[in-house]
Amino acid sequence: MATILEYKCPCCDGKIEFDSSLQQMKCPFCDTTFDVSTLQDYDEILSQQAPQEEMQWDTDAGSEWGQDEAAHMGVFACTSCGGELVTNATTAATSCPFCGNPVVLAGRLSGDLKPDFIIPFKLDKEAAKAALKAHISSKKLVPKLFRSDNHLDEIKGVYVPFWLFDADADANIEYRATRVRAWSDSQYNYTETSYFALLRSGCLSFDRVPVDGSSKMADDMMESLEPFDFSQAVPFQTAYLSGFLADRYDVTAEDSVARANERVKRSTEEAFAQTATGYATVTPKNSNIMLSNGKAKYALYPVWLLQTSWQGNNYLFAMNGQTGKMVGDLPMDKGAYWRWFALWSAILGAAAFGVLMLLRLLDII
Amino acid sequence: MKKRLISLLFVLALCALIVLPAFASSEGFVFDLCDAVADPDALSEEAQAIYDETGVALYFIITEDLGGQDSDDFVTQFAQEHGFYEDRVILMEGPTSYFICADGAPEELLTQEELIAMREAYVDGETYTSGIRDYYSSALAALQTGRPLTLPTDASEAVTEAVEDETEATEAQAIVPGGEETSKHSNRLVDDGELLTAVQETALAEKLDELSEKHDLDFVIVTEKTLNGKDKVDFADDYYDYNGYRADGVLLLCCPNENARHISTTGDAIDIFDEDAFDELVDEILPYFNRDDYNGGFLSFADTCDGIITSARAFPWGLLVFALLIGAGLSWLIPMSSMKSALKSVRSQAAASDYVRAGSMNLTQNRDVFLYANVTRTAIPKERSSGGGGGSHVGSSGTSHGGRSF
Numbered sequence: 001m002a003t004i005l006e007y008k009c010p011c012c013d014g015k016i017e018f019d020s021s022l023q024q025m026k027c028p029f030c031d032t033t034f035d036v037s038t039l040q041d042y043d044e045i046l047s048q049q050a051p052q053e054e055m056q057w058d059t060d061a062g063s064e065w066g067q068d069e070a071a072h073m074g075v076f077a078c079t080s081c082g083g084e085l086v087t088n089a090t091t092a093a094t095s096c097p098f099c100g101n102p103v104v105l106a107g108r109l110s111g112d113l114k115p116d117f118i119i120p121f122k123l124d125k126e127a128a129k130a131a132l133k134a135h136i137s138s139k140k141l142v143p144k145l146f147r148s149d150n151h152l153d154e155i156k157g158v159y160v161p162f163w164l165f166d167a168d169a170d171a172n173i174e175y176r177a178t179r180v181r182a183w184s185d186s187q188y189n190y191t192e193t194s195y196f197a198l199l200r201s202g203c204l205s206f207d208r209v210p211v212d213g214s215s216k217m218a219d220d221m222m223e224s225l226e227p228f229d230f231s232q233a234v235p236f237q238t239a240y241l242s243g244f245l246a247d248r249y250d251v252t253a254e255d256s257v258a259r260a261n262e263r264v265k266r267s268t269e270e271a272f273a274q275t276a277t278g279y280a281t282v283t284p285k286n287s288n289i290m291l292s293n294g295k296a297k298y299a300l301y302p303v304w305l306l307q308t309s310w311q312g313n314n315y316l317f318a319m320n321g322q323t324g325k326m327v328g329d330l331p332m333d334k335g336a337y338w339r340w341f342a343l344w345s346a347i348l349g350a351a352a353f354g355v356l357m358l359l360r361l362l363d364i365i
Numbered sequence: 366m367k368k369r370l371i372s373l374l375f376v377l378a379l380c381a382l383i384v385l386p387a388f389a390s391s392e393g394f395v396f397d398l399c400d401a402v403a404d405p406d407a408l409s410e411e412a413q414a415i416y417d418e419t420g421v422a423l424y425f426i427i428t429e430d431l432g433g434q435d436s437d438d439f440v441t442q443f444a445q446e447h448g449f450y451e452d453r454v455i456l457m458e459g460p461t462s463y464f465i466c467a468d469g470a471p472e473e474l475l476t477q478e479e480l481i482a483m484r485e486a487y488v489d490g491e492t493y494t495s496g497i498r499d500y501y502s503s504a505l506a507a508l509q510t511g512r513p514l515t516l517p518t519d520a521s522e523a524v525t526e527a528v529e530d531e532t533e534a535t536e537a538q539a540i541v542p543g544g545e546e547t548s549k550h551s552n553r554l555v556d557d558g559e560l561l562t563a564v565q566e567t568a569l570a571e572k573l574d575e576l577s578e579k580h581d582l583d584f585v586i587v588t589e590k591t592l593n594g595k596d597k598v599d600f601a602d603d604y605y606d607y608n609g610y611r612a613d614g615v616l617l618l619c620c621p622n623e624n625a626r627h628i629s630t631t632g633d634a635i636d637i638f639d640e641d642a643f644d645e646l647v648d649e650i651l652p653y654f655n656r657d658d659y660n661g662g663f664l665s666f667a668d669t670c671d672g673i674i675t676s677a678r679a680f681p682w683g684l685l686v687f688a689l690l691i692g693a694g695l696s697w698l699i700p701m702s703s704m705k706s707a708l709k710s711v712r713s714q715a716a717a718s719d720y721v722r723a724g725s726m727n728l729t730q731n732r733d734v735f736l737y738a739n740v741t742r743t744a745i746p747k748e749r750s751s752g753g754g755g756g757s758h759v760g761s762s763g764t765s766h767g768g769r770s771f
Contacts, residue, residue: 010736032737041734139707168725177733188742195737201730205722223714263717270716271726276733327710337705341693344700349692356684363639 007039010197042197063114075248083216084248113249117164117233117299120240121157121321128155128304128319131326135317140340143333146310153314154307157321159241159300160222161213161249164230165260166295168205169268172288175200177279198282200272206264208297211256213249217303219259224327225320228301232322236300246300253296265289392447395497398428399567402493411501419508421471422450425497426457429570430563436464444468454480456487456500460556463488471508479507552608553577558588558620560659569660572667580674582634583614586663592620598768601629602760617666619659626654627770635757635767637677643769646673651771 007025009016014029016039025034077084123131129152136142175198182191208230212222234240269284276282302321307314310331317328394412395405402408412423424444431439440455449455452469465484467475486503490496553573556566573584585605592600601618610616613632618625628646630638638646649669653662757767 032739034737038734038736042736135710139704141704141708172730184745186745188744190740190742192738192740194735195739197734197736199730199732199734200728202726202728204727205725206717206720207722209717209720218711220713221711224711226714227719260717263714267716267718267721270718271721272728275728275731329711330708332705332708337701340704341696341701344696345689345693347692348695349689352691352695353685353688356688357681360681360684361636363636 007043010034010039010042011195063116076245081216084250113298115161115236115300116297117230118159118236118240119228119230119233119299119301119322121244121302122232123304123319123321123324125155125157125304127324128157128306128321128326131319131324132306132317132328135326135328136330139330141332141336142330143336146331146333152306152308154305156305157244158303158305159244159246160217160303161247162210162222162299162301163213163249163253163256163260164208164210164297164299165257165264166205166207166293166297167209167260167264167291168203168293169264170203170290170292171201171268171272173200173269173272173284174198174286175273175276175282176285177276177282179278180280196279197285198276198279200275202272204268204271206267209260209263210299210301211259213251213253213256213298214247215250216247221316221318221327222303225301225303225318225325228320228322233299240300244302249298253298257294257296261291264291394422394424396424396426396428396443396447398426398430399563399570401427402497404494408494408497408501411498415501415505416450419505420452421469421504421508422453423501423504424449424453424455425500426455427493428457429460429566431459436462437466440464440466454483454504456484458487461552475507483507553583553585553610554663555585555587558590558622560588560619560621561663562660565660569663569667572664576667576671577611577614580671580678581611581613582632582674583610583616584667584670585610585614585616586666587616587618588659589618589620590622592623592625597623597625597627597770598629598758598766599761600625601627601768602631602764602766603762605629605631605766606760606762606764615670617663619654619662621657621659625770628768630767631764634674635765637674638767638769642673642677645669647769647771 007016008014009027009030009032011032012027012030014027016025016027016034018024018036019026019033022033025036025039026032027034075084132152136147177196177198179194179196180191181194182189184190210222210226210228212219265287268289269287273282273284304319304321306317306319306328308317309315313331315328315330317326319326393405393409394416395402395408397405408425412425416422426440426443428439434442436457436459439459440457443449444453444455450469452471454465454467454471454475457464463484465480467480483500483503486499487496490499554561554566554570561569569586573586577583583605587601587604589600595603597618597620601616604618605614605616611632613634614630615634615638616629616631618627618629620626628638628643646666646669650662650665653659653665757765760766
C-alpha cells in the first residue's frame with residue numbers, strides 16, 4: 001500500500017516540500033528551510049501529543065441543610081435586583097447590599113446547599129471605613145469633592161459564596177521559542193534568530209481555585225480581592241453568620257468550572273514555560289491540558305461591601321474581610337489629570353532638554 | 366653758457382622750494398590711505414596750528430600698502446610726492462609696523478628717545494583720533510622744552526633718521542589688538558603673502574573687525590609666502606596664540622606657495638566648529654581657492670563663519686520643542702498612566718498561580734528541538750573621513766585648538 005506522508009511547515013503550517021538543490025525541506029510559502037531529520041523529530045513528538053483537552057470535575061460539593069439549621073435561618077430577597085441573602089434568625093437586613101434597594105422580603109431557607117467551609121470575618125466595620133479612606137486619599141487624580149463630599153450610603157459585611165476547585169493538570173504543551181545572537185564584521189551587523197519547538201509534558205496540582213458563585217457579585221471584583229488564606233477556613237457553622245449577611249449561590253458549580261479551567265490552563269502554561277530558560281521569547285503554540293481528580297467545594301468568604309454615591313453615580317468598593325485588601329474603581333478628575341500631565345511634561349521635558357544639551361555639548365548628537 | 370644753465374636750474378629749484386609749501390599746506394598733515402581715521406581734516410587743522418606756532422610740520426600717514434618698499438623709502442618718496450615741509454616729523458602706521466622720522470630742524474632738536482615717546486603716545490591711544498592727538502601733544506611738549514627753536518637755514522642737508530620698530534620674529538608682527546570695543550588695529554588681516562589688493566584688504570579687514578566685535582570672537586586671516594619649514598597646523602595655532610588675539614577665535618592660514626591651508630579654532634570656537642561645521646565651511650570656500658580667487662574665498666570664509674557662529678549660539682528652540690515632546694510622551698507613558706491605573710483596582714485574575722500545590726510540578730518530557738534560523742544583516746554606516754585635523758589638540762603655548770586642513 002502506497003502511503004503519502006506530507007509534512008507541515010512548523011513556521012506557517014503550509015505544505016512543505018523537499019528541495020533537491022538545497023537537499024533540505026523547504027516551505028514554498030515562507031521560504032524557511034529545515035533538515036529532514038528535524039521535521040521527522042518534530043512530527044514524532046507531535047504525534048505523541050494526541051489526547052484531546054478534557055476537563056472533568058467532580059462537583060459534588062456542599063450538603064443539604066439539616067432541619068434544625070434551616071429553622072434558624074432566614075432568607076431575604078431583594079424586590080429590585082433579585083439578590084438573595086441568607087442570615088440567621090437574629091439578623092435583619094434593612095436594604096439590599098448589591099443595589100441599595102431598601103425593600104427586602106424575608107423568607108425561609110429550603111433545599112439549599114449548606115456550605116462546606118467558611119472563613120470568618122477578621123476585620124470589623126471600622127477597619128473597612130479606614131481602608132476606604134486610605135484607598136481614596138492615596139490617589140492623586142480623585143476629584144477633591146469626591147474625597148470630601150463622599151459619604152458611605154451603606155456598609156455591610158457579606159459572606160460571598162465561592163466554589164473551590166481542586167484538580168491535577170496533565171499538560172502536553174508545545175512552545176515556540178526564539179534565541180537571538182548578534183555579531184558583526186567590518187562591513188555588516190548580523191542578527192541570527194533561531195527558532196525552537198519546546199515540548200513539555202508533566203503534571204501540576206491546584207488546590208482550591210476559587211470562583212465566585214454569586215451572579216450579583218461582579219466576578220472581576222471578587223477576583224481582585226484574592227487571595228484568601230484558606231488555612232484559616234473552618235467547617236461551616238451557622239453561628240458565624242451572626243451579624244453578617246450571607247449571599248446565596250445562584251451560579252452552580254458546573255457553570256463555574258469554565259472560569260476555573262481558564263485560570264488553571266494559563267497557570268499551567270506559565271509554570272511549564274518557566275522551565276524553558278535561555279530563550280529570548282517563549283510563547284505557547286499548542287497546549288493540551290487534561291484535568292483529573294477534579295473536586296469542588298462550597299465555601300463562604302468574608303467581604304465588606306461599601307457603597308457610596310457621588311454626582312448621581314453609585315460607587316461600590318469591596319474589602320477582603322480577612323486580609324483587608326480594598327478594591328473599587330474611582331472617578332477621575334480630568335482637570336487634575338491635565339494639571340499633573342502639564343507638570344510632569346514640564347519636569348521631564350526640562351530634564352530631556354538638559355540631557356540633549358549635554359549630549360550636544362559632548363558632541364554625541 | 367653752462368654756468369647760466371646751472372644758475373637757471375638753481376633759481377627754478379629755489380622757486381620750487383617756495384611754491385611747494387603752498388601745495389603741502391593744501392594737502393594737509395594727515396594722510397589716511399585706508400579710511401581709518403574718523404576726521405582727518407580736523408586733525409590737519411590742529412597740525413597746521415602747531416606748524417604756525419613752532420614751524421615744525423607734524424605729519425601722519427596710515428597705509429595698508431607700502432608698495433613693496435621698506436618704511437624708510439616709502440616715507441621719503443611719499444614726502445617728495447606730496448611736497449612735505451622740510452622741517453617735519455613724520456609718523457607712519459604701516460601694515461605691520463610703526464615708523465617715525467624727523468627731518469630738518471626737528472632732527473637737531475629732538476632726541477631719539479623723544480621720537481620714540483611720540484610714537485608710543487600714538488600707539489597707546491585708544492582710537493586713531495586720540496592716538497594722533499597724543500602724538501601731537503607729545504611732539505609739542507618735546508619741541509617746547511625750553512630750548513630755543515633755531516630753525517636751520519640749510520635745509521638741503523637734512524638727514525633722515527628713522528626709528529623703526531619692526532619686531533624681529535616673523536610670526537609675531539601683529540600688535541595686540543586689545544579687548545576694547547574700538548580696537549584700532551586692523552591686524553586681523555595679515556596679508557604677508559600679498560594675495561590681495563589694497564582695496565580688497567581694506568574691505569576685508571573691516572569685515573573681519575566688524576564680525577569679531579559682533580561675536581566677541583576674533584576672525585583672523587593670515588597669508589604667508591612661506592611657513593619657514595613649520596607645520597601649517599603649528600604655524601596657525603602659534604600665530605593665534607602669540608599675537609594676543611582673544612581667547613576665542615578662528616584663524617584661516619593660507620600659503621599658496623606651499624599649498625598649505627588650515628583653519629585653526631581656539632576657545633569657544635573649538636566647540637562651535639564641529640565636524641559638520643568644518644564640512645560646511647570647507648565646502649563653501651574651497652571652490653574659491655581652487656580657482657585662485659583668494660579675496661572671494663576670504664570673504665566667503667568670514668560670511669560662513671558668521672553664519673555658523675550665529676546659528677551655534679542661537680537658542681535651540683527646535684531642541685526645546687523636541688525635548689518637551691519627549692517629556693510629554695514620557696509623562697504620558699510613565700507617571701500619568703501609573704496615576705491613572707491606580708484609580709482602577711478591579712481586575713480579573715488571569716491565572717491561578719496562588720493555588721498551585723507547592724512541589725506538585727512533575728516534568729515528564731522536556732525536549733528542545735531546533736527548527737531553523739534566520740540571519741539578517743545590515744550594513745555598518747561608514748565613518749566619515751575628515752580632511753585632516755578635527756578634534757582638538759594642544760599647541761606649543763599650552764592652549765587647546767581645533768582645526769581642519771583642506
